[in-house]
Amino acid sequence: MVSTWSGDRGASVTGVINLSFAVCILCKLMKLSRMAIFTRSRSTVSRKPNESMRLIVTIFVGVVFGFLVGLSFPTCLLTKFNRSSDVLTTIDFQYTEYTSPSLSSPTSVQHSLGNNRSSANATSNKIWVPSNPRGAERLPPGIVRAESDLYLRRLWGDPNEDLTSTPKYLVTFTVGYNQRKNIDAAVKKFSGNFTILLFHYDGRTTEWDEFEWSKEAIHVSVRRQTKWWFAKRFLHPDIVAPYDYIFIWDEDLGVEHFDAEKYIELVRKHGLEISQPGLEPKKWLTWQMTRRRGDHEVHKVTEEKPGRCDHPHVPPCAAFVEIMAPVFSRDAWRCVWHMIQNDLVHGWGLDFALRKCVEPAHEKIGVVDVQWIVHQSVPSLGNQGESKDGKAPWEGVRERCQNEWALFQTRFTRAEKAYFKSLNQTSHSL
Structure with a gap:
């Protein structure tokens, strides 16, 4: 100086x-x-x-x-x-x-005078930290903030005094205004330990202020998009990093028999990285794995119809939950987020691949029976489609869901084959 x-x-x-x-x-x-x-x-x-x-x-x-x-x-x-x-x-x-x-x-003056260095050496004193996140190599590590959060901040005062609490969990619902009463009932099942995030597919957001909790919730509005489209774009792992668990739920779930805090306790107790509440057994269900069992706290395996499972530890007999109400740990979500395809917005087929993100999957994926929900099967998102070739809007949506399932399965299979092929070629070259 x-x-x-x-x-x-x-x-x-x-x-x-x-x-x-x-x-x-x-x-x-x-x-x-x-x-x-x-x-x-x-x-x-x-x-x-x-x-x-x-x-x-x-x-x-x-x-x-x-x-x-x-x-x-x-x-x-x-x-x-x-x-x-x-x-x-x-x-x-x-x-x-x-x-x-x-x-x-x-x-530079200090280096030049104290160490008798040349001006060329002084001007080369630049920051380059390869271990920094990509694009931040020129920054000193102490200023780099690779992760963010969804905590709301004030426009005034000391930033260190903004947060009176930091919720440990995140719950998201993809909603339309017509399901507001159902969502109001669901939100009230989640304590102050949860950040509430609503993804609006119908463009209506301000009307939700009739609910007091909505004024503290986060609202993201994009018309005619699905929850997996929203999740891929707004739930990056570095954004939701402060949360231990992330709930990514549909809007048509009955939660009369559900308590979020007790659910988290059971998930921790049984070491579940990916889970869902059990579904009401009186309803028609696609998969036996998601059916609630009255004699269990949690179950991780089931028996399916003949021919559905190649092995007792693979989906849908084990290591399987559906995509209507999944709950992910922070680490599991980091893997799942990278697996979600940008163009396959319905998420069909994703539930069969979730096991790739935890090990051993048949131990860390399960259904919580004593905290259960009811799938009301409201076709609200299907009505967001358009009529084409004489088909009803919901028919076009369902057809795309099925096509996406086949596309996702094909992509995953090809990606795995390409990976193992490259390993074999590398081993032969050595």
Whole structure:
């Protein structure tokens, strides 16, 4: 850092200037006295002794006065100059610190003078941290924030005092306004430990303010999109990293027999990374695995119709939950998010592949029986489709769901084959 006059150094400089100032005045007075003596010597009147004494006293007083003036005036001047230098030095430091590192910067000056380095070495003092996230290599690690959150912040006050609480869990619903009463009942089953996030597929958001909780919820609105489209774009793992568990639920779920806090307790107790509540057994169900069992807290395996399961530890006999009401741990969601395809928005087939994200899957994927829900099967999203070729809107939506399932399965199979093929080629080349 550029130094300023201060302490002993400042005092010594001030003393030199004071002395110089006094000597100048003394020289002037002596010159004037010589001139006066020379003039009087040419006079016919002889000089008296008292006149010589008066001249000496005058010279002495002048020297003392000059010294005192030099002692006070330059010190004040230097003090003001020093303060101005401090301000200029601060401004210069702040500017050079955030521009390219050159010899004018404090760090480069220190290196150049202290270590006798060349200017070329000084200008190469740049930040490059390969271990930083991609694109942030030029930043010092201490300023990098690779993760974010969904916590709401104030527009005023100290940022450190913004958050009175930090919810540990996240629940999302993909909703239309017509299902507001059902969603109101569902939200009330989730405590203050949950952040509430609504994905709106019908464009209606402000109407939800009739519910007090809605004013603290997060609303994302894009017309005619599915929950997996929303999840892929707004639930990046680095955004939801603060949450231990993420609920990604449909809007048509009855939750009379569900308690979110107790559900989390059971998930932790049984070590489930991917789970769902059991479904009401009196309803028609596609898969036996999701049916609630009255004699279990949690179940992880089931028996299916003949021919459905190639192995007792693979879907749909084990390691399987449906996509209507899944719950993911933070780590499991990081894997699942990367598996979701950008263009396959319905998520069909995803439930059969979830097992790829945990190991062993038949132990870490399960259904919580004592906290159960009812699937009301409201075809609200199907009605968001369009009629084409004489088909009803819901028919077009259902057809695309089935096509996406086949596409996803094909992509996954090809990706796995390509991976193992590359491993074999690598092993042969070695």
